[in-house]
Amino acid sequence: MQTGTAVQTLKAVLVGCGGMGSNQAKILSSAPDYRLAAVCDAYEPNLKKVSDAMNVPGYRDLGEMLAAEKPDVVAICTHNAAHAPMTIQAAEAGVRGIYCEKPMATNLKDAREMTRVCRERGAKLVVNHQRRIGADLIEARRMIERGDLGEIRLVRGQCGGDVLSDGTHIVDSVLFMLGDPEADSIFGTLHRELEVDASRKDHQRKSAEPKSADAYQAKKASDLQAGVRYGHAVETGSFGIVRFKNGVRFEIACGDMRESGCAYQDYQVIGTRGRLWRCGDRAEPNLFVSDAKGGTWEAGSGEFGYMPYPAKDGGAGAWRPVPVERERSHAIGKGYELLARAIHDGTEHPMRGETALRGFEIIMGLYESARLRKTVFTPVAQERFPLDLMIEAGLL
Ligand SMILES: NC(=O)c1ccc[n+]([C@@H]2O[C@H](COP(=O)([O-])OP(=O)(O)OC[C@H]3O[C@@H](n4cnc5c(N)ncnc54)[C@H](O)[C@@H]3O)[C@@H](O)[C@H]2O)c1
Numbered sequence: 001m002q003t004g005t006a007v008q009t010l011k012a013v014l015v016g017c018g019g020m021g022s023n024q025a026k027i028l029s030s031a032p033d034y035r036l037a038a039v040c041d042a043y044e045p046n047l048k049k050v051s052d053a054m055n056v057p058g059y060r061d062l063g064e065m066l067a068a069e070k071p072d073v074v075a076i077c078t079h080n081a082a083h084a085p086m087t088i089q090a091a092e093a094g095v096r097g098i099y100c101e102k103p104m105a106t107n108l109k110d111a112r113e114m115t116r117v118c119r120e121r122g123a124k125l126v127v128n129h130q131r132r133i134g135a136d137l138i139e140a141r142r143m144i145e146r147g148d149l150g151e152i153r154l155v156r157g158q159c160g161g162d163v164l165s166d167g168t169h170i171v172d173s174v175l176f177m178l179g180d181p182e183a184d185s186i187f188g189t190l191h192r193e194l195e196v197d198a199s200r201k202d203h204q205r206k207s208a209e210p211k212s213a214d215a216y217q218a219k220k221a222s223d224l225q226a227g228v229r230y231g232h233a234v235e236t237g238s239f240g241i242v243r244f245k246n247g248v249r250f251e252i253a254c255g256d257m258r259e260s261g262c263a264y265q266d267y268q269v270i271g272t273r274g275r276l277w278r279c280g281d282r283a284e285p286n287l288f289v290s291d292a293k294g295g296t297w298e299a300g301s302g303e304f305g306y307m308p309y310p311a312k313d314g315g316a317g318a319w320r321p322v323p324v325e326r327e328r329s330h331a332i333g334k335g336y337e338l339l340a341r342a343i344h345d346g347t348e349h350p351m352r353g354e355t356a357l358r359g360f361e362i363i364m365g366l367y368e369s370a371r372l373r374k375t376v377f378t379p380v381a382q383e384r385f386p387l388d389l390m391i392e393a394g395l396l
Helices: 019-030 044-054 062-069 080-092 108-121 135-146 163-177 213-225 331-345 353-372 386-392
Strands: 010-015 034-040 073-076 097-100 124-127 152-159 183-191 237-244 249-255 266-271 274-279 287-291 297-302 305-310
Touching: 010 019, 010 062, 019 034, 019 044, 019 073, 019 331, 034 044, 034 062, 062 080, 073 080, 080 097, 080 108, 097 331, 108 124, 108 353, 124 331, 124 353, 135 163, 135 266, 135 274, 135 287, 152 163, 163 237, 163 249, 163 266, 163 353, 183 353, 237 353, 266 305, 274 305, 353 386
Parallel strands: 010 034, 010 073, 073 097, 097 124, 152 249
Antiparallel strands: 152 266, 183 237, 237 249, 266 274, 274 287, 297 305
């Protein structure tokens, strides 16, 4: 392993060569702070595709790759339940940094353990909630801190998908915009409707990797129908209310409980003097303010979902775009750049494991509240995945 000075290139390896892994392999191979040395995947076709494209050796097993390559940094892009054990394995092997995909784990025990092991081993753990380093959210946080919206009363976040894999971005973004406050209480409710025959109750099945690329895609599609995603059970829709210790209320709606037509990762911040609306990832502009000054944009449905568009008659509306200085570099590339800095000079990474753990506890609190059918308070005691417990108890 390299021992560092600020100018050293970090030797990186990556595990999980699916959609996100192939994307991160490309980012890593062109990042000036890194040299991508090898990749790993248990499923041969995905492994071959990425190792051939990057022209690096491929391994079928993470332990083998760590032992042979002795990397400085490991990128973990496998399914969610593998994130914590692989993070622990890498930290115990002596790596200096881990760039782990979100969600950090699938239960609180694993999330707490991976954070503890990384802290004790001195490995920098980063969890890829990349919106946190996006220019739009940085501007939103600045406006909130400056008091442009008055006193913040309520924040709402919505997206399709499940709370664990998709809602995790909402929770993390909301935490970031509000300055990472501590949650006090969490209420959650959810439902899970399977479009699948009753014979498929194996929600935690660890089947062999499929034999062909078509079978791989088919497995992903049938998993979703079976109420499974990224290797763990998921719900169809969920809703939660979090009260932060600073008094702000946060409402989250995912899957089929979100407002119809809203964009993926739609956030609204409501204060006594104005509202901020971050209308998903794709629209440009995607950050709007509504206050006493008014604007010329009106909420409606269009190409990017339900959000403000220029008023048709050119007249007055309630919204105006917030100017945002966009970064040229890709957010994940920026995340890696900041990890290199954290390794070299100890600068705190905005997406560090401890911060992700705060959001993860909110997510697990939402599931646990739905299971207990009452409000839960932090610290959340339940260390297993409450959705599994509900399924095992025949509640879903
Ligand atoms: N941050 C984001 O915006 C974002 C976006 C999409 C996905 N993700 C996350 O990225 C991760 C991967 O998602 P994806 O869409 O690329 O999934 P995918 O199914 O396309 O790829 C996962 C890969 O991991 C491999 N794998 C699984 N278990 C393994 C093991 N034990 N050892 C080695 N390889 C193993 C699989 O064979 C597969 O190639 C997920 O955790 C997901 O939540 C994050």
